[in-house]
Amino acid sequence: MEFEAPSIKTLAELREKLKPLNIPIYFNLPDPSVLEPFLVIGQTSSDTSKTVQTGLIIEDLSVQIDIFLPDDESRGGVERVRSEAIRRIGRNNRMASTVLKDDTIGREVYHIVINLTEIIF
Template sequence: MMYSPNTEFLKGVLDSLAATKIPVHFKLPDATVKEPFFVIGNRIDDDTPSSKFGAVIDTTLTIDLFYPIASRTQLEEAIFQAKKALGQRRNITSDIRIDDSIGREVYHVIFRVTDYIF
């Protein structure tokens, strides 16, 4: 079965993150699910035609990593492994925060993955 380029992009991200052995969800799980886990979130597209690439979609995907607050060193390793698993992209940024929105204090890393979909 053939899927849309956007579906293939999301599947590729899901498969890449699976290599980290950290569970991946497409929505925030309930409070009984312990971290670490990823949540693949919003995606923003720009499909303005480009003279350089032709038919291409410029997409930015948000991925959240919720990680136990116990060790900043282990968090930094998890961030490195996630970026390594995602591979070559146009751009990957990460923003580290301390967050209690899931009912307990955790590290919350917000990744923004920007890439072209052909």
């Protein structure tokens, strides 16, 4: 029997929730030749300190989702994508999002950053 880490299951579920956005989804930043829109489910960190307190394996998994949209997208369109992504992720008590313009991928784009923390068992 092969063990599947709960974090792998959580990331796969997150991908399924975001598929209806119809934006290509990656787990690593794609090659610079890939044009927007695209979404990256990446940058994860884990805290298992609650495991010591309870004896159960409890993990706080923090995930960063980066959505890159073309520079010529309207601000209203960007906000709609941000709101739809948050709605599709679902209720989460620890979620924050930011919209910014940046050129970290080699060209100026709208960059939506969503940070969330899930408690998984």
